[in-house]
Amino acid sequence: MSQIQSDPSTHNNLRPAFMTPQKLLPVEKCSLGCPILDCCMGGGIPCNSITEIVAESGSGKTQLCLQLSLRAQLPPFLGGLSASSLYLYTEFPFPTRRLHQLSSALQCQYPQIFASNYDPCDRIFLQSVNTADQLLDIMPQVESFLENSKTRLPVRVIVIDSMAALFRAEFENTASDLIRRSSLFFKISGKLKEFAKRFNLVVLVTNQVMDVMDSGEGVNEVRIGNLSGMYSSGRRVCPALGLSWANCVNSRLFLSKDEYESGLVGGGEIGFLSRETRRRLHVVFAPHLPDLSCEFVIRREGVVGVNR
Amino acid sequence: MAIFSKLLTKTDIEKRLSFPTKCLRSLPCFGRGHAVDFHVMDECGQVWTFRCTIRKKNNPKPVISKDWSKFVSSKHLDVGDKITLSKLDNEVGCAFYRIEVKKPVKLFGVNVDLEISDGEALEILKVASSPGSLMDGLDGSNAILQQEQQQQSLNPKDWIVADPQNAWDLLHEERSLMTRLTTSCADLDDILGGGISCKQVTEIGGVPGIGKTQLGIQLAVNVQMPSYCGGLGGKAIYIDTEGSFMGERAQEIAEACVEDISEYKRFLHKDLQACQGEIHGKDVLQNIYFFRICSYTEQIALINYLEEFISDHKDVKIVIIDSVAFHFRQGFEDLALRTRILGEMALKLVKLAKMCSLALTELRKVFGTVLISVYFEHAYHLSHQYDVACFLNDAMYAAVVLLNQVTTRYMEGSFQLSFSLGDSWSRWCTNRIILYWNRNERYAYIDKSPYLRPAAAPYSVTARGIRNSAPHCKRSKLV
Numbered sequence: 001m002s003q004i005q006s007d008p009s010t011h012n013n014l015r016p017a018f019m020t021p022q023k024l025l026p027v028e029k030c031s032l033g034c035p036i037l038d039c040c041m042g043g044g045i046p047c048n049s050i051t052e053i054v055a056e057s058g059s060g061k062t063q064l065c066l067q068l069s070l071r072a073q074l075p076p077f078l079g080g081l082s083a084s085s086l087y088l089y090t091e092f093p094f095p096t097r098r099l100h101q102l103s104s105a106l107q108c109q110y111p112q113i114f115a116s117n118y119d120p121c122d123r124i125f126l127q128s129v130n131t132a133d134q135l136l137d138i139m140p141q142v143e144s145f146l147e148n149s150k151t152r153l154p155v156r157v158i159v160i161d162s163m164a165a166l167f168r169a170e171f172e173n174t175a176s177d178l179i180r181r182s183s184l185f186f187k188i189s190g191k192l193k194e195f196a197k198r199f200n201l202v203v204l205v206t207n208q209v210m211d212v213m214d215s216g217e218g219v220n221e222v223r224i225g226n227l228s229g230m231y232s233s234g235r236r237v238c239p240a241l242g243l244s245w246a247n248c249v250n251s252r253l254f255l256s257k258d259e260y261e262s263g264l265v266g267g268g269e270i271g272f273l274s275r276e277t278r279r280r281l282h283v284v285f286a287p288h289l290p291d292l293s294c295e296f297v298i299r300r301e302g303v304v305g306v307n308r
Numbered sequence: 309m310a311i312f313s314k315l316l317t318k319t320d321i322e323k324r325l326s327f328p329t330k331c332l333r334s335l336p337c338f339g340r341g342h343a344v345d346f347h348v349m350d351e352c353g354q355v356w357t358f359r360c361t362i363r364k365k366n367n368p369k370p371v372i373s374k375d376w377s378k379f380v381s382s383k384h385l386d387v388g389d390k391i392t393l394s395k396l397d398n399e400v401g402c403a404f405y406r407i408e409v410k411k412p413v414k415l416f417g418v419n420v421d422l423e424i425s426d427g428e429a430l431e432i433l434k435v436a437s438s439p440g441s442l443m444d445g446l447d448g449s450n451a452i453l454q455q456e457q458q459q460q461s462l463n464p465k466d467w468i469v470a471d472p473q474n475a476w477d478l479l480h481e482e483r484s485l486m487t488r489l490t491t492s493c494a495d496l497d498d499i500l501g502g503g504i505s506c507k508q509v510t511e512i513g514g515v516p517g518i519g520k521t522q523l524g525i526q527l528a529v530n531v532q533m534p535s536y537c538g539g540l541g542g543k544a545i546y547i548d549t550e551g552s553f554m555g556e557r558a559q560e561i562a563e564a565c566v567e568d569i570s571e572y573k574r575f576l577h578k579d580l581q582a583c584q585g586e587i588h589g590k591d592v593l594q595n596i597y598f599f600r601i602c603s604y605t606e607q608i609a610l611i612n613y614l615e616e617f618i619s620d621h622k623d624v625k626i627v628i629i630d631s632v633a634f635h636f637r638q639g640f641e642d643l644a645l646r647t648r649i650l651g652e653m654a655l656k657l658v659k660l661a662k663m664c665s666l667a668l669t670e671l672r673k674v675f676g677t678v679l680i681s682v683y684f685e686h687a688y689h690l691s692h693q694y695d696v697a698c699f700l701n702d703a704m705y706a707a708v709v710l711l712n713q714v715t716t717r718y719m720e721g722s723f724q725l726s727f728s729l730g731d732s733w734s735r736w737c738t739n740r741i742i743l744y745w746n747r748n749e750r751y752a753y754i755d756k757s758p759y760l761r762p763a764a765a766p767y768s769v770t771a772r773g774i775r776n777s778a779p780h781c782k783r784s785k786l787v
Contacts, residue, residue: 018545018597018617022590024555042556049551190635193551194602223745225517246516247634250552285517288554290771 027288030157030202031079032064033071036305040281040294041253044079047156048196050189050203050248051286052163054239055255056232060279060298061206064255065159066099067302068204069124070106072157074113081202083156084123084149086142088135090165094126105301123153132166132184139191146199157202158192164208164240182244189248205249209237225252225284226291232256251286255279281305311335311405313392321380321387325372332370334395335360336403345374348393348405350383356407383409489626490538492526492565492774495765496752503538505739511756514743519750519769521552522561523743524628526774528596529562531626532587537569542625543595545614549607549634553598562592564772597621604635608649749777 029044038044045051045068055061069087074080103120114120125145129135146155167184171177196203209232223229224246230237232255239246239254246252257279282293296305311334312327320326336346343361350356359374385391390410395403488503497503504510504527514520528546533539546553566589597617601607618624636649740756746766753764766777 018599021546021553021555021558021593021596021598024553024598025559025593027554027556046554049554186634190603197551197600197602224515228745228748243515249516250550252517287521287552288557 028081028200029079030068030072030081031074032067033079033302034296034304036294036307037281037296037303038079040283040292040305042286042289045202045204046251046288047081047200047202049250050192050196050205051251051253052205052207052239052249053253053255054207054209054230054284056209056237056257059232059255059257060296060303061255062095062161063098063298063303065161065204065206066095066102068202069157069159070099070102070120072202073120073123073153074110078110078113081156082153084125084153085157085159086125086127086145086155087159087161088127088129089161090129091162092128094128099124101300102302109301125155129160129166131170132181132188135160135166136184136187136191143195146195146201154199156200157204158195160203160205162206162208163245164206167241182242185241185245185248189245207245208240210240212236212238227254227282227284230254230256230284231258233258251289252284253286254282254284256282309334309396310392310394313390316385316387316389316391318387321385325376325391327370327372327393329368329370331393332360332362332368335370338362346405348407350379350407351409358405379407385409386411488538489527489540490530490533491523491767492530492538493765493767494776496767496774497538499752499754499760499763499765500741501760510739510741512741512743515745518743518745519767519774520743521550521630522557522769523774524630525553525558525561526565527626528628529558529565529592529773532592532595533565533569534587537572540625543597543621543623545597545599545617545624545627547599547601547607547610547627547629549601549629550631551600552630553600555593558593558596559589560771561773563589565589566592568772597624601635604649607635 028047029042030047031038031044032041053061053064065087069085071079072081072083072085075082099121106120107114127138129138142158149155167181171181192203192205195201209230224239224243230239239252257277259275259277261275278295279297280293280295283289283291294305295308296303298304312331314320314325314327316325336344338344338360342364343359345357345359348356348358356375356379358372358376358379360370360372362368362370379385392408392410394406394408396406488497488501488505490497490503491500512520512523524546528544530538531540531542531544534541566587569587599610601610614627618627739754739758739760742753742755744751744753746764749766750768751764751766754760754762768775768777
């Protein structure tokens with residue numbers, strides 16, 4: 001808990017203090033509760049860093065976010081941070097039912113941690129955000145909320161689900177709007193990184209994908225990260241918000257899904273062609289991770305990696 | 309403060325120098341007359357009396373005459389040469405004027421538009437070909453050569469080619485002096501002439517995930533290695549503005565590096581093994597001074613403080629800023645403020661560089677100086693699509709186009725940040741390396757360097773750090 005205290009020297013003192021990277025070790029991480037997924041991400045989602053999940057809708061972005069906010073409440077020996085989380089959601093409605101489902105599954109898994117009178121959902125603070133400007137406007141409130149945490153557990157996780165929705169409506173494809181947009185990106189990410197450092201936070205943001213239409217020149221054709229092309233549901237996609245936003249995050253993960261015909265089920269003459277969705281998590285770029293990927297499934301109790 | 313810069317035209321050379329009317333206010337007061345004389349000092353310290361004449365009515369159309377034609381013939385000025393007139397205020401409050409001449413510099417037959425004066429260009433050439441003699445660079449022969457150069461504007465190309473053997477010897481000597489820092493990727497070291505040059509500012513740019521931070525960490529580790537392993541035996545300053553520096557990754561790279569060295573040492577002299585103390589991965593991390601910066605004010609403050617810090621920690625041999633642009637891209641509404649801040653920052657780095665070169669002279673051949681490796685993410689934007697595509701298609705030449713187009717096409721827009729950053733940094737970033745993807749391989753391309761040929765080399769980011777690209781990839785490239 002001592003690391004959570006804000007360091008006044010970081011923003012008041014104009015003489016920055018140096019440290020050695022030794023002090024950055026070990027990097028605290030928040031486990032997702034699945035050894036396969038954690039292994040793919042080097043032990044979990046790292047603190048003091050912005051991690052982005054890019055995927056088309058229905059790939060499991062929100063599932064991962066919910067799972068992380070719940071898992072963060074576990075004590076460190078179970079891979080958590082003993083912390084509550086702040087969940088900023090931009091897409092309506094907020095999946096309350098799913099959260100309760102995941103929460104009760106977690107309670108069943110660790111009955112000794114969660115006393116009967118304590119609901120893990122109470123440790124997730126929700127706030128809806130509609131526009132990018134609103135997100136910047138509430139930053140001071142977020143800061144004071146992080147500073148004076150009256151809750152039993154300090155907030156160590158900020159989830160923004162999703163970033164792309166904030167920028168969807170009010171920006172046109174004109175030069176001045178694009179400039180305003182990218183300057184907002186850097187402002188938001190600068191603030192988030194500052195919080196992440198001061199409070200040693202896990203910051204998880206989600207982002208949507210766009211279909212890549214033209215195969216000619218275009219900024220979407222610029223390869224970013226390990227994957228030479230991102231494919232999901234058989235279509236070529238690229239992360240929304242473009243290259244300038246890619247400069248704002250520290251790590252990027254990509255969730256892909258593809259449907260396969262897994263064969264006939266039912267037997268006899270009238271078989272049904274069963275279709276199976278295969279989901280994969282790819283590390284697009286991360287300062288601490290190699291080019292890894294793993295397959296996962298979404299179950300009732302959460303997102304789980306599978307070895308195949 | 310520069311009043312104006314101009315590429316000279318035929319009329320300027322043959323008759324008189326015309327210049328923009330708006331620059332008049334920086335010149336002495338005309339009073340009621342239509343002409344005024346003022347003194348201008350050139351790079352050699354010679355003073356010329358220039359007369360500025362204006363028309364009384366309508367458009368003033370100012371021109372400079374009197375000593376101008378003498379100046380032109382004395383300096384052998386030609387069409388296309390660039391002059392810069394600047395005004396300097398001294399302590400007493402009276403201004404004096406300075407004129408600088410920049411001739412286009414040709415290196416290896418390529419016209420390099422360097423933002424430097426003749427004197428500086430010569431200095432760079434000296435560093436390039438004879439780093440060992442930098443300290444005694446002001447002995448008789450060189451001083452004469454320098455004078456000759458200024459008088460006759462000797463073509464630097466001829467100067468290099470005239471004595472290739474000597475240059476090779478000096479290059480060899482340079483290598484033995486270890487003024488270059490290995491990147492741990494042999495191919496990359498090859499095109500860089502042995503590694504990242506320590507006497508210059510190197511700018512490394514590329515898309516997210518290409519390996520900028522990895523290269524930065526690798527350099528911060530390598531600088532601590534003994535000189536026989538391509539290091540400098542010094543310490544590193546790592547300024548992280550983005551939060552991408554991961555302790556565990558640094559540890560991984562450091563341990564791999566230490567392992568490689570002990571492996572290497574077994575093949576090397578047995579006696580060396582005994583006298584050299586063991587390096588541990590732990591110590592390597594201890595020798596990186598790490599700063600995490602959260603705002604541009606902190607960044608400025610740190611750069612101000614760096615001077616003091618380096619004079620206290622003389623063993624610092626590398627400063628890495630990852631990345632310099634991040635906090636300057638957060639929407640400065642006030643463009644003038646941003647320009648001023650960047651100017652100040654550049655100024656501080658000038659001071660820093662000067663201080664370090666001073667340290668170099670004092671320490672004689674102790675090879676300490678500072679490399680400022682500036683990660684500058686190019687302000688790519690949606691509208692840069694075409695440039696980026698061009699650049700990716702034809703990395704050899706289009707890279708230059710990319711940068712040029714950014715500076716010209718978006719001058720009025722808010723791309724001025726990248727423009728101003730690029731402009732004020734281009735003086736300091738002697739080398740610019742661009743990292744990019746070529747199919748499934750990472751490539752580094754020398755985009756700008758005063759003496760290296762433009763070249764690209766593949767590299768890869770492995771668990772152990774930056775290394776040569778996998779051999780099968782290279783084979784396929786040869787085929």
